[in-house]
Amino acid sequence: MTKKNYLALFAKSFNWAGFFLPKKIYHDCSKLYAFCRVLDNIVDEKINLGSRVERFNEIKNIFKKTYKSDENEIEVNEHSKIVKDMIILASNNNIKPIILDDLIEGVESDLKPKVYFRSVQDLLVYSYKVAGTVGLMMAKILNVNDTRSLKGAIDLGIAMQLTNIARDVIEDQKMNRQYIKPDFENIEATLKLADMFYESSFTSIKKIPFKYRFAIIVARRVYRQIGRKILQKKTIENYEKSGKIYVNNFGKIYQTILSLFDLILLFLKDIESHERTKEHEIINQKVDLDERI
Numbered sequence: 001m002t003k004k005n006y007l008a009l010f011a012k013s014f015n016w017a018g019f020f021l022p023k024k025i026y027h028d029c030s031k032l033y034a035f036c037r038v039l040d041n042i043v044d045e046k047i048n049l050g051s052r053v054e055r056f057n058e059i060k061n062i063f064k065k066t067y068k069s070d071e072n073e074i075e076v077n078e079h080s081k082i083v084k085d086m087i088i089l090a091s092n093n094n095i096k097p098i099i100l101d102d103l104i105e106g107v108e109s110d111l112k113p114k115v116y117f118r119s120v121q122d123l124l125v126y127s128y129k130v131a132g133t134v135g136l137m138m139a140k141i142l143n144v145n146d147t148r149s150l151k152g153a154i155d156l157g158i159a160m161q162l163t164n165i166a167r168d169v170i171e172d173q174k175m176n177r178q179y180i181k182p183d184f185e186n187i188e189a190t191l192k193l194a195d196m197f198y199e200s201s202f203t204s205i206k207k208i209p210f211k212y213r214f215a216i217i218v219a220r221r222v223y224r225q226i227g228r229k230i231l232q233k234k235t236i237e238n239y240e241k242s243g244k245i246y247v248n249n250f251g252k253i254y255q256t257i258l259s260l261f262d263l264i265l266l267f268l269k270d271i272e273s274h275e276r277t278k279e280h281e282i283i284n285q286k287v288d289l290d291e292r293i
Contacts, residue, residue, distance in 0.1 A: 013226075016252050017219035021212060028089055028141050035086040036134060038079055039107040044175070053111050059083065060104065067097070093140045099133050099292050106130040115177040123165075123179060123190075124279055125286045128154065131161030132283075136292060142212045150293045151274050152204020156220060158279075159197035163227045166190045167245050184236040191227040198224050200275040206266055217262045221255045222247055 014033065018026045042055045062083045090100060106129025109115070117123050135157025139150055165172075165179045166187045173182055180186045198220060205216050225247045233239040247255065274280070280289055 013222045013247060013252070014219055016222060016256075017215045020215035020218060025141065025212060028093075029138065031082070031085045031089050032134065032137055032141065034082045036103070036107075038082055039104065043107055043110045049111065049113060056108060056111060060108075063087070063100075063104070089141070090137070093137075095137050095140045096292060099136055102129045102287065102292070103133040106133070110177065113176065115172075115179070117179050121282050121285065123162075124158070124283050126179065127158045127161040127165070128283050128287060128289070131157040131164075133157065133292075135160075139208070142208050142216075144208055146204075146207040147293055148271060148274060149204040149207035151276075151280070151289075152201040154280075154289065154293075155197040155204075155276055156201035156216075159194045159201060159220075160223050162190050162194035162197065163223055166194065166230055167226060170240055171244075182236075184234070184239060187230065187236075187239065191231060194227055195224070197276060197279075202262075203266065203269055203272045206269070206271050213266070214259065214263055217266070218256050218259045221259050221262065222252055225251060225255050 014029075018029060021029065038059065039056070042052055042059065045052055045055070059079060062080050066080070066084050066087050086100070089095070090097070106126060109126065109129070117126070132154040135153040135155070136150060138157075139153035144150060144153065169180065169182050169187060172179060180190050201220065205213055205220075208216055226245060229245050229247065230239065233242055233245075283289060
């Protein structure tokens, strides 16, 4: 069976940053991303909702059986291998099962005829579940145990998800998903909120072992640039005409050079107290983040 590199195929910005990671850590990050990608692909597949629910339940069933070590009951295929790799990865890196449960639950919440968020709490809890969890798991893979830094990892994941939501408004509408109102004012507000989380994540990177630090700074900077490119559109009409907004290779090189200055700045700064306490309290009304950290 040919093994896909999901990171290289579907996550160009993350794969770019991954170039600066040691090979083993890069492969571990690829396993985490592959698991996330499989979940997302099923939910977004262009087939009827009932079939998507059935396929998602199959993955959940593989997940439960693999955790119970009932591997003799599982058909060996690409998905079962990815699930098994993820569970081994979680075990080896002290990733709590509840964090994976949050991720699965968050992605599964898109399996509805219509998704419509009514509050900032809906947006923040969803962003934690589908991406803050990934930031937290990434931090564990990078051997981070400091509480402030783990909160920063959640913040960076949330920031990136808010960027995704701001970028994919039109695409999400086609799938009957409305995470934010489809106007430029709300896109701008979402990116402003994302920027607050990007800022909150910065000094916490100081607690990441030095050999991994630059890759995270690059990922943070390149992904944040997507939001800035969105803001350059200025109107919903220009936004709609743009298609998928991304950072090209020249832009990635430029942001990587700027990341060197971030690395120096980070060295000079002290770790700041957590700035997104209010937003974490909103999430805590639905999900106990302290339990996950």
